[in-house]
Structure formats: C-alpha cells, structure tokens
Amino acid sequence: MDFRLSEDQAALRDAAREFAQGELIEAAKCCEKTGAPPPKPLIQRFAELGFLGVNIPESYGGLGLGNLEALIILEEFAKISSAVAFPIFESCVGPVKAIERFGSDTLKSRILPSVCNGNCVVAIAMSEPDAGSALTDLKTRAIEKSGKILLNGVKRWCSGGGHADGYLVYCRFSDEPGAKHIGAVYIEKDTPGVSFGSQENLMGFRGVPSSDIYFDNAEVPKENVVVAPGGFKSLMQAFDLERCGNATMALGQASGALEEILPYVQERRQFGKPIIDFQAVQLRVAEMQMRVEAARLLIYRAASNSQHELPSIVESSVAKCFANEIAREVTGSAMQLMGAYGYSQEFNAERRFRDAWGWGIAGGTIDIQKVNIASAMIGRRFDQRK
Template identity: 35%
Template sequence: MNFEFEEEHRILRDSVREFAEKEIMPYGKEYDEKGEYPWEIFRKAAKLGYVAADIPEKYGGAGLDYLGCAIIAEEFTRADSSIGSAVLTASLGCPMVKYFGTEEQKERYLPKVVKGETPSAIAITEPDAGSDVQAIKTKAERVDGGWKLNGTKTFITNGSVSEWVVILAKTQPDAGYRGISAFLVETGWDGYEARRIKKMGLNCHDTAEIYLKDVFVPETHIIGQENFGFYQLMRFFNESRVFVGAVQLGMAVGAYERALEYAKQRKAFGKPLIEHQAIQFKLADMWKDIEAAKLLIYKAAWLIDRGKANPALSSAAKLFASETAIKATYEALQIFGGYGYSKEYDIERYYRDARVGTIYEGTSEIQKLIIARAIAGKLRL
C-alpha cells in the first residue's frame, strides 16, 4: 500500500498548482463581484488539458485517470473557490456522452468542451424533484423523427452558457425510474430557454432555470438506451460525487492555508494568534479533517480507475469532504475575526461558496442513505 503519488501525479499537481496560482488565485474577488462566467480562464485551462481531462485523446482530451482529475479539482478550488468550481464543472455533461453516447455524439460534442469552446451541462433537478430523481416531470413524447421535450429544470450548472445540455426526461411516465431517458439538446434549438439564478455564493458559476417548450430532439440525440437513463445516471453519480468531493476538498485546503498564514501574522494579547491554544485547536481540527477527506477522495478515485467504483465510498467521499469544507471555512472565518467577514479577504467568499457542497450532487442526507443501504446489504456494490 503506497500513500504517495506516483511521479506523473506529482508532476501534474505541481503544474496545475503553478497555473492555478498564476491564472486563478489573483482574480477571485473580481469575478465574484462581476458575477460573470470566467471565459478567458476557462479557455486557458482547456488549452493546457485541465478541462474534462479524463476525455480520451481520440476526442481531444488529455486521457487522464480519475485520480488525476481529482488532483486538478483540488488545486483549482484551493486557488479560488468560485473560479475554480466554475471552470471545473464545464465537464458536467461529458461523462454521459463519454460512456453512453454514440461515436457521432462523442466526436461532435466532446471536443467542443476540451478545446474550451463551450462548457457542458446536465439537467436533472426540477422545481418539484431534487433528490427524488424518479419524480421528474419533464416529458419526452415520440414524434416523427425523434422526440418533443416539455418541462422545467432548475439549479442547472452552465444552463445559460453551454452550447449543449444532457436532459433527463420521462419517456414512459408511469414507469417511475424505469421510464427515464437521457437526451443531448443544443441550447440554440427552438423552445429552449434559460434564465440565470442569483445565488448566495459561486457568483461567477453559472446556475440556471431551464424551460423546455416543444423542443424537438432528433432520433440521433438520445444518449444510450431508451428508458435506461436512470441507470446511466447512477454510473454518472459514482464518479461525479468523487469529483465534487475533490472540488470541496480544495475549498477546505484553501481556507485552511489562508487561516494558517493569517494566524502566524496577526497578533493578539502580545503574541501571534497561532500561539494561542484556542486557535491551535481550530487549525489542528481543520488539518485532521482535510487529511481524512484526502484519503477518502483518493481511494474512491483509485477504485474508479481500476473499474471498481464503489457507490458507498463515492458517497462517503463526497459527504465527508463537503462537510469538512463547511467546517473549515467556518473556522477559518472565525480565525480572521471581523476581517473574515469583510470583502477585503478571500475567506468570506470561501465561506459562501462552500455552503452548497452538502446540497448539490446529492445532499448529505442522500449520501448517508446510500451508505446505509450498502452496509445493510440492500445496495449492490
């Protein structure tokens, strides 16, 4: 058992860190205040192969393993919680196409993302269907040559900036989760409308409500088998939850490092904050939880790379890393005191940005439910 990165992963980490500290870290406050998608940074990251890095070289990607993708995610949000997350989630629609799309779909749509031409998106959540995926109401009705989609999706990352979106819709409304299919929809098609949602954090991270009104989807644009969308989605979550966990881990690391540096410089009662036991204990707890989160993330990614993705471990990694990010940003802000609450320092942004981690990509409660089912023998691993 080796707990050290192989040389290729160490080189990757160092290269990504150098890029992130130069091209991402200095601009966090600016993009948070502008609330604009970081197109220029997205394109720079894509040029270096850091966007959707697991996409095979055949389609223009770097062909990295999943551990490599987790390393990139951690380094990007360590540099900045908002820009890092925005650039990383450009790949959200890619896994469904990569694993279940036709060769034509892969050749046409995946290169657009890895080249930095457009982010991608996947639309699952609806106003009345979040954690309960089978409750979605968006319908796909068969017509000559394809389908017509009608419905509303909400909280869709990149919904108003992406050129294409994977839409989950009911093709057999009375069949519950067995009647869901996935479709590849271009956002320029008639009937597609997206409106950006204003949020507490991740302000340069596009989040939208999507309205689908008689959107015609050609026969060629169903992804995988009809009525198998739910099963495809579960495969997607096994990986995406580890990826989101790595995003949250990076936020925790970024907050911890900033708090540690501040505690060394700021003095109170005649000595640096770090010499006060109350502050030492906060930092010790942050370090401890971050190290534990790393082990969960790296092991879950390692299993994915060996074709042994474990749904319970993926959920545990996402659960622990996201809750660690919330605790770490909370304590970091406390260490900064009043300055942490001001816009002058990064910590208030990290605090806002980390909060959604226990909600999106499956709430903490859903992750615990998956783990519980696994240990009770009710979930096939």
C-alpha cells in the same frame, strides 16, 4: 498500498497549482464581484494547458489520464474559487463523462473534442420544481416522433443554466411513474423551444450561473439520446463520479482556507505574540488539517478504485458526505480565527464559507448521501414514499 502521488501526478498537481495561483486570483475576484462565469478566452487557456478533459480519451482531445489525476487538478483550481474551477469540474466529472461513457460515437465525436478545446461547455439538467432529492419524480417528457425527440418540461437549479452551450437533460420517455422509463438527452442551448429563466441570486457560487430551463417541443435528433429509457441506473453510476467532483470542490474550499490561515496565524499578533502561540489556535488548526487530510484520502480512494471506470455509489457518497461536512467546519474555523477580517468581503474566508455550504446541497444533499451509504451497507434501497 502506497498513499504517495507518483512523480507524474505530483508534477501535474504542481503545474495546476502554479497556474491557478499565478493566473486565476484576479479572475476569481471578478467572478465573485460580477457573478459572471470565467470568460471564454480563459477557458480556452485552460484547454491549451491540458486542464480540460483530463480523463477524456486522447482520441477525443483529452489527456487520457484517470479520474484521480482529474480530481488532483480540480482541487488546485477549487482552492482559488468554485467559479474558476467549474469549467474543470464540468469537463472531467460532470455530464461530459456520461456522454463519453454512454453516448453514440457520432455524439461523442461531435461534443467531446469541442469540450476539450474549450469551445463547448456542457451542463447537467436534473432537478425540477418537484423533483430534487426525489429525482424519479421528474416530469420532463421526451417523445419520439418521426426519428426525432421532442422535449417538454422545466428544469430547475441548473448550474450553467443560460450559459452552457449544451445540456444533458434527464427526462421521462413514458408517463409511467418511477425510474423505469427515465433516460437522458443532449440538447444545444440555441435549439428552438429552449429558453431560460432569470439568473438565480444565490448565497454563494457567484460566477457559477444557475437558472431554470424551459423546453417547449424542443426537437433533437434521436442520436442525441445519451441514455435510453431503462438506463436510470447507468445515469446514476455516471453521477457517482460527479459526486467525487463535488467532494473535491468542497475539499478545495477547505484546503484553500487552511493554506491561507497558516501564515495568518503566524503573522497576526495579540497580547504581544503571534496567535499561533495560543494553544486554542494550535488545536483549531490541527483539527482543520485532520479533516482536510481525511476528506482527501476518501476522495482519492473512490477515484483510485475506479481510475478509468466509474466509482461505486458507497465510496463516492462517503467521500462527498464527509467532504461536504468538513468543508463547512474548516471554512468556518478559518473565519473564526481571522475574526473581523474573516467576516469581511475583502478576504476569501467568507466566500469560501458560503461556497462550502453550497456543495453540501448541490449534487445530492448530505442527508441523501447518508441514505445512500446506509442503503449500500444494508444491501437494499429504502422506499421513502412508504
């Protein structure tokens, strides 16, 4: 078992790091200040350098690499900010992979190349006002009529809502409750009958737009059905990869904070010496390093064991849960070590702390991940309704 990156993987990481640290810092500040996502020309710059669709087959315009390579790149972008990393996230581990895995050849040929060349951003629409952790309670309805699909319902907490060009919508193909008749449909932003609520004002995730989505007899061709009713398990398998992406976004907040704090504690002087000379500071930075390394290894395990497939629910949930928890701890430690500077919006520490908390809520809360882990350990699902 070799824990070292290959030469190609290391070169890919270094290229992503050089670009992110050299060209994205000002863009990240702009996203944070305005709340706007990265501009389209910047996303197309990502595409030119091969950072979009890293694990999408070359036949569709991607690099044809594995999940691990995609996550290696994602972490380097996430170290700068969640906002500038989000286009990488959506193109490598989000709904795009569900389309690549389960969509029709026609749909894949239409959507995936546009994603990889930076002309199309695809978001996922899962949660609803009464269906978050209890996802199988979703009510958005898909009705087949004359070879078309009509969508009606409301989606909430859609990252990319109102901004993305297309949406993978989890929906119900029957009024019967439960997971049996749940599937997913792809729909474009400008489809008649699709509208958006106002942008959410969140604690963090500035530059990652979020809004409600309303569907009022929004019509799409039947070929836009990505997962047919009865395929809820397939949808959640695709979401296991998104969990790894979520974990990596959380890790990026932690590893970015750690990289930034190391020179700070060597330069900042109190009582006549650098604060790193105090044992309490030494212990704190060592603990930060331990947590970051452990989270990265758990993510790499899930990705490596499914390099060109989809991760297991237990490995992805363990990685996400742990990375979400340590990201909050590590970014909090960075703020504490920086004192008043860490609490100032002039520096990155407080923004990373806010974003770290968000990743532990998005994509399935920390506690839900623990339920998934226990369920996998025991070998059966737990019915929360009884």
